[in-house]
Amino acid sequence: MQRLFFTGKGGVGKSTLAATAAWQLSQLGHKVLAVSFDPAHNLGDIFGRELSHAKLAFTQHLDLQEADLEQSAEAYIDRSIGVLSDVYSYTHAFNLDLYLKVLRYSPGVEEYAALTALERIVIDDTGYDYIVFDTPPTGLTLRILALPSITVAWVERLLKLRRQILQKRGTIHKLSGKYDEEGFKLPYTERDDTVLHKLEEMHQRYRTLNSLLRGADTHIAVVFNPDYLSFRESERIVSGLRELELPLRSAYNNKVEDENEEIAQDVEAKLFTNGARSVPIQRVPLQPPQREGSYAMPVDITAAFV
Numbered sequence: 001m002q003r004l005f006f007t008g009k010g011g012v013g014k015s016t017l018a019a020t021a022a023w024q025l026s027q028l029g030h031k032v033l034a035v036s037f038d039p040a041h042n043l044g045d046i047f048g049r050e051l052s053h054a055k056l057a058f059t060q061h062l063d064l065q066e067a068d069l070e071q072s073a074e075a076y077i078d079r080s081i082g083v084l085s086d087v088y089s090y091t092h093a094f095n096l097d098l099y100l101k102v103l104r105y106s107p108g109v110e111e112y113a114a115l116t117a118l119e120r121i122v123i124d125d126t127g128y129d130y131i132v133f134d135t136p137p138t139g140l141t142l143r144i145l146a147l148p149s150i151t152v153a154w155v156e157r158l159l160k161l162r163r164q165i166l167q168k169r170g171t172i173h174k175l176s177g178k179y180d181e182e183g184f185k186l187p188y189t190e191r192d193d194t195v196l197h198k199l200e201e202m203h204q205r206y207r208t209l210n211s212l213l214r215g216a217d218t219h220i221a222v223v224f225n226p227d228y229l230s231f232r233e234s235e236r237i238v239s240g241l242r243e244l245e246l247p248l249r250s251a252y253n254n255k256v257e258d259e260n261e262e263i264a265q266d267v268e269a270k271l272f273t274n275g276a277r278s279v280p281i282q283r284v285p286l287q288p289p290q291r292e293g294s295y296a297m298p299v300d301i302t303a304a305f306v
């Protein structure tokens with residue numbers, strides 16, 4: 001199964017290319033899921049259908065879906081609250097309601113919610129040949145794709161600290177015969193420690209997701225237009241992906257026409273000059289206005305992934 005991500009500045013044509021790719025791959029007989037991660041959810045408009053988090057069979061070979069980001073945010077918050085109340089059940093001073101409010105509006109919740117939804121799709125939806133993701137503009141997408149490796153690095157630090165804490169508790173236990181606080185017995189062995197188990201489980205999950213995202217089955221494409229603003233943004237994507245060791249596999253120079261041909265050539269020549277391994281760039285011409293409900297562009301864009 002291949003996963004395709006179209007990244008790029010707002011308005012460059014990510015949703016249009018994602019829809020086109022999904023449609024064309026399904027027409028080649030592949031089983032395809034096109035899923036929107038953009039809270040603006042244009043994918044449904046492109047296909048002329050109301051999408052929800054339940055899959056809609058658009059054709060026999062193409063399912064459409066909107067990732068349920070709100071539900072994922074709730075699930076993430078619930079899980080965090082669950083961990084907090086498990087871990088701190090011995091202290092009465094801890095105001096969980098306040099933490100619930102703080103968590104809900106904390107930076108990163110949106111990204112983790114998207115990551116939870118992404119994880120669910122990547123791990124569970126194995127019945128497709130291709131999953132095409134319609135992603136939100138660059139910043140959020142890069143942050144979502146960065147999260148698994150950042151989380152793995154953090155969790156490794158936390159695991160080390162946790163093991164040190166358990167070791168110290170063990171020493172105190174040996175010396176005093178007991179170590180408790182307000183009647184709650186704190187675990188001092190790795191086997192009994194829920195926190196350590198939760199960290200180990202997180203470590204495993206994010207490592208798996210990280211290696212899936214970096215693997216040969218992930219195809220990240222950058223979309224830009226023949227203008228310098230979208231080009232600068234695509235340069236940032238190229239270097240951001242390189243830092244994250246995520247695979248950029250193709251680029252689309254979208255909306256090219258006679259008037260911007262010169263700029264189109266210039267940005268293509270410049271895109272991979274900063275030491276990035278170059279990837280194939282496909283030009284997609286500016287199309288005349290489409291009739292309503294025409295969801296795929298009449299240009300074959302599948303060469304990079306079939």
Ligand SMILES: Nc1ncnc2c1ncn2[C@@H]1O[C@H](COP(=O)(O)OP(=O)(O)OP(=O)(O)O)[C@@H](O)[C@H]1O
Pocket residue numbers: 008009010011012013014015016017038040042135136137254255256284285286287288297
């Ligand atoms: N090759 C093309 N020729 C003509 N119009 C195009 C082309 N590609 C995209 N468009 C038009 O450009 C507009 C923006 O496209 P689209 O919504 O796909 O961009 P996006 O990158 O997904 O935007 P957002 O960042 O808002 O999600 C749409 O009106 C779309 O129809």
Ligand SMILES: [Mg+2]
Pocket residue numbers: 014015016038042134135
């Ligand atoms: Mg879009």
